[in-house]
Each structure stands twice: as C-alpha cells, then as structure tokens.
Amino acid sequence: DQIADDLKRWIVMTGKQPGERLPQERELIRLFSSSRGTVREALKSLEVQGLVEVISGPQGGARLVRVPEDRSMQLLANYFYFQNIRAADIYELRRAIEPLVVREAAPVLTTADLAALRQTIEICRRGVEGRLDLATHRIAELRFHQILAERVPNRILRFYALFLIHLVFNFVTPKAVAQGPHDAFSSHVIASHEALVTALEKRQAAKAARLMEAHMH
Numbered sequence: 001d002q003i004a005d006d007l008k009r010w011i012v013m014t015g016k017q018p019g020e021r022l023p024q025e026r027e028l029i030r031l032f033s034s035s036r037g038t039v040r041e042a043l044k045s046l047e048v049q050g051l052v053e054v055i056s057g058p059q060g061g062a063r064l065v066r067v068p069e070d071r072s073m074q075l076l077a078n079y080f081y082f083q084n085i086r087a088a089d090i091y092e093l094r095r096a097i098e099p100l101v102v103r104e105a106a107p108v109l110t111t112a113d114l115a116a117l118r119q120t121i122e123i124c125r126r127g128v129e130g131r132l133d134l135a136t137h138r139i140a141e142l143r144f145h146q147i148l149a150e151r152v153p154n155r156i157l158r159f160y161a162l163f164l165i166h167l168v169f170n171f172v173t174p175k176a177v178a179q180g181p182h183d184a185f186s187s188h189v190i191a192s193h194e195a196l197v198t199a200l201e202k203r204q205a206a207k208a209a210r211l212m213e214a215h216m217h
Contacts, residue, residue, distance in 0.1 A: 003032050003042035008051070011064065022052065022062040069159070073166045080167065087172045094164050095216040098145065099209040101161045102196065105151040106205035113147060117197050120144040121190060128186050138173045141189050189215075 007022065023031065028039045043062050046052040050067040054060070120140045127137025142165055149161035176182070192215040199208040 001042075001045065003028075003034060003039065004045045004049075006032070007042065007046060011051075016064055018064050018066040020064050022064065024061055069162070072159075073163050076163060077166055077170055080171070085167075085171060087168075090164060090167050090172065091216060094168075095213065097157070097161050097164060098216050099213045100157060101145075101149050101152055102200070102212045103205050103209040104154060104157065105148045106200055106203060106208055108151050108153065109148075109200055113151060114197060114201055116147050117144055117193070117200070120147070121193050121197065124186065124190050124193070128181075128183065128190065134181060135173075135177050137186070138176055139169075141186075141193075142169055142173065144193050 010016075022028070022043075025036065025039060025043075028034075028042075029036055032039065043052060043054055046062070047054050050071055051064065052062045053065045054062050120143045123132070123140035124137055126132050127134065127140070146162065146165050149158055149165065152158040152161060192211065196208055196211050196215070199211060
C-alpha cells in the first residue's frame, strides 16, 4: 500500500500522463528496496483502482491509463448504498452547486447545447401527456442538468455536479418511477427548465443562476 501511494505521488510530481509507462519492475524493486512479489501487488492495487494497465511479456510493464469518469462515480456511489441518504441530503448540495454550474456553463454553451436542452423539455412534455414511459421522462429531466454540468470548465465542479446527478439517478429516480407520475412536480420542472433555457439563450448567466437556485429549492 505504501508503494502504491508513493507511486501515485510520483505520478503527480512528475506530471505523467495517460499512456506513459511506470519504471520497469526491476527498477521499482531497486527504488523501494522491496521484493518482486510486493511490487507486483502494489501494481495490481493500482490496476484495480484503474490508474494503470499491466502488460505482460518482454516489452510489458505498467502503463498509466485515464480513470473513466463513470467508473469513478459508480465506485463512489457504492459507499452510499447503506448510508440511508435522503433525497433532501442530495438536494441540499445541489441547491448550492447547480447555480454555480449554470453560471459557469452559460458563456460556453453552443447552439447545439441549447437545442439539446430544449429537446429534453420536449421529451418531458410528451411524458406529462402520457406519450412515453415514466422512466424515459425522468431521465430527460436529469439529462437537462447533465448537459449543463458537462460544459463546466472547472473539472472539480463538473465532477461533483455530475456525481450528484448520478446519485439522484440511483437513489431518487427509481423511487419516483416506482411511485408513479407526479403531475405538479413534472409541470414545475418543465416551466423551470423553459425559463432557464430562455435566460441561457440570452446569455443571462446571473438570472439563470437565480432561476436554478429557486428550481433546486
């Protein structure tokens, strides 16, 4: 574990990037004054974490790989399955983060992004009218926020926003679907999303942030 942690610090300090190789096994054994078995266990730990890919053979070794975003979120979400979290817990954070998201995303949204946002609203309208299944309707409600989060330049804010959406999808949406339609809630979402898109089309970032805070509340 200490070797794995040291290697992660080494990756940060040296600025290594995905695709680059770690030192060969023989060099790692020398650097850490450790046995071959211990070094291999350390590399295996990093491989399980998704940071490296271990390639066998004469030209093999450990190569750095980019940890997939969805895999990271799945691993984090697993922690919460037995923490008895409530929808209110998630939305308390979303109320703080989502206005930041819309403020940051507003200047960089493209015409295609705005069209995609409006498309999710149209799906929700069809859901309210009973023209598609409830699960598709609920996913479209979340997809609206996902589009905004994906455009946030700040990578940390982007990840947290997407992770909260991931939690809603896993812990809130299944219950909402099981309990059936909630017309008042669905109508509110459509109206709020419509107002948000209108503000974003006019590049009114501050107004959009205020609308988002009210929507999360």
